[in-house]
Amino acid sequence: MKICFHGTADEISLVAGRPLMVLLTAHDLPRMRVFELYHSRVHAHPHLEHYRLCARLSETTDEGRTV
Template sequence: MKICFHGTADEISLVAGRPLLVLLTARDLPRMRVFELYHSRIHVHPRLEHYRLCALITETTDEGRTA
């Protein structure tokens, strides 16, 4: 699955520096799901100081892994 985050340099660096991403889900699903990010790319808006990080993610069940 492909996912994109939009934000400032500081916001994008928080996401880009992490190999795993934890997402909260809706009430009827498991409370948290863990995804691994790979093939990430950062795009810069030419005039504004906004960035877009796009990456492929896959759900992982590796609960013993530490980031």
């Protein structure tokens, strides 16, 4: 799955510095799911000093293995 985050340099650096991401889910799904970020790229927005981080996500198990 591909995901993109938009934000300032400080906000993007918080996301880019983490190899794993925990996402909260809807009520009828497991409460949390863990994803590994890979193939991440940061693009500068042409206006207002905003940036976009795009990466691929792969769901992992609790032991860190890819599902």
